[in-house]
Amino acid sequence: MRVSSYTSQLSGATTLSHSPDEFTDAQKRRDEKIWQLQLEHRASLPYNQFDVQSSEELQRLFQADRNRTYHPRPGIESIYKHADAIVRERWIDQGIWKDEWNGGVRTRQALEARETSRVRDRDRVGYRARPRTLRQ
Numbered sequence: 001m002r003v004s005s006y007t008s009q010l011s012g013a014t015t016l017s018h019s020p021d022e023f024t025d026a027q028k029r030r031d032e033k034i035w036q037l038q039l040e041h042r043a044s045l046p047y048n049q050f051d052v053q054s055s056e057e058l059q060r061l062f063q064a065d066r067n068r069t070y071h072p073r074p075g076i077e078s079i080y081k082h083a084d085a086i087v088r089e090r091w092i093d094q095g096i097w098k099d100e101w102n103g104g105v106r107t108r109q110a111l112e113a114r115e116t117s118r119v120r121d122r123d124r125v126g127y128r129a130r131p132r133t134l135r136q
Contacts, residue, residue: 046096050087058083
């Protein structure tokens with residue numbers, strides 16, 4: 001007996017389902033809009049606002065140091081902490097600062113920023129849920 005008698009002719013048909021290679025323009029625009037909103041949301045978080053303002057203050061202090069007009073405050077050991085202290089005082093004056101941030105807005109808000117800026121998989125364009133498997 002020949003082995004070839006047990007095989008069939010190849011049909012050329014695939015068993016894979018068709019999936020589009022490219023997203024439609026509407027899907028691309030939606031995905032871009034979601035991405036832009038996420039960036040804007042992250043930028044509005046207190047952690048990021050504090051970081052940006054502190055960096056700007058730090059640049060101002062470095063410029064003052066180059067101009068020899070920088071006078072460090074007593075009890076503040078670095079120019080970086082000085083910049084943070086200036087922003088913190090400004091936020092206290094403006095009523096933005098919260099007492100629970102006394103450990104620093106950077107440490108407390110890092111967790112909040114991470115939690116609130118997560119992208120939910122089901123909201124992403126092109127997301128396909130993986131089937132759940134039973135653990136044994």
